[in-house]
């Protein structure tokens with residue numbers, strides 16, 4: 001494993017960094033207050049090739065790998081975590097269609113995602129009764145003459161109201177359990193697709209999270225992604241990669257919080273010296289820096305394994321659980337170092353704290369990551 005970025009990865013990092021500072025930073029705090037969806041910004045991100053960082057060039061992607069995707073996520077999240085999550089999910093949707101779709105689907109849908117024509121992509125898996133346990137899904141897809149009829153309800157779907165392309169999971173054979181689920185590509189605005197409501201969230205106000213209803217939505221046979229009954233595995237495989245994205249998002253926010261805390265601790269004086277000279281504050285900064293480095297290495301390792309085409313599910317879960325939990329602690333300590341200022345909106349700390357919290361929940365809670373890691377451990381121990 002390499003500990004420095006390649007020239008290509010460094011160039012992509014710098015591209016994401018420049019864009020984030022120039023285009024996202026000026027309005028990030030205002031978006032947090034207004035809840036405005038960053039449509040123009042997302043289209044510009046697609047133009048830079050960042051909506052398909054790990055997607056083949058043949059479908060409009062940058063084909064730069066998982067490590068490059070991770071650094072893009074970190075750079076965007078340092079500035080605006082709402083934009084980062086939309087980019088992460090869109091990359092995940094583009095990747096899953098690239099990996100499991102037929103040529104026609106890749107030409108039609110992946111290109112729409114990478115070019116920005118679709119604006120963003122949504123991953124419609126969760127339901128009111130099926131969050132951590134997607135096998136409890138109730139949405140059904142029933143075979144019709146030339147296709148499928150989808151009926152059901154999805155919840156906590158990131159930007160499901162904005163996405164031009166979404167992958168929707170449904171039960172096609174109830175008796176077959178996790179082998180009876182299939183995935184379908186659905187276009188935004190399809191007849192029968194309704195946005196039921198939008199969640200009022202603690203953070204990530206520049207990204208929407210909605211409930212979707214599918215009322216006898218008709219799709220053709222062409223909409224089936226992969227094989228009938230392959231949907232559960234396809235979702236799990238996509239989430240393995242998505243977890244590198246969320247880990248990277250948390251890394252980005254935590255890195256911004258640490259930088260802010262360090263600058264503040266150098267400037268702010270109490271008892272006649274800069275507060276960084278107080279051991280209590282210096283120790284906090286030392287811990288924050290150490291956790292961030294460890295999280296960064298775990299995340300890089302998962303991305304590197306993915307780039308090497310080696311199994312990376314366990315490492316992605318380890319990266320996600322460690323990084324997201326430490327990122328929450330880092331943001332909390334950064335507020336502590338800022339004292340009263342950390343609690344007020346004049347500083348970005350309270351936004352980081354609200355934005356980072358969900359990283360321990362979505363794309364698999366910390367508890368689910370531990371289940372995944374433990375199952376790998378058990379399997380390894382019995383080999």
Ligand code: COS
Pocket residue numbers: 123125126131132133134135178179232233234236237239240313362363364365368371372
């Ligand atoms: N990649 C490919 N296939 C996988 C897989 C993975 N990472 N993980 C499991 N599978 C396969 C299994 O091999 C099994 O296949 P067979 O039917 O051929 O045996 C099948 O999927 C069912 O696996 P399992 O029995 O382990 O499923 P469980 O219902 O016990 O669930 C966990 C396992 C907990 C890992 C899963 O439910 C999970 O990840 N939950 C969290 C979901 C999530 O992240 N939700 C957030 C949605 S997006 S915001």
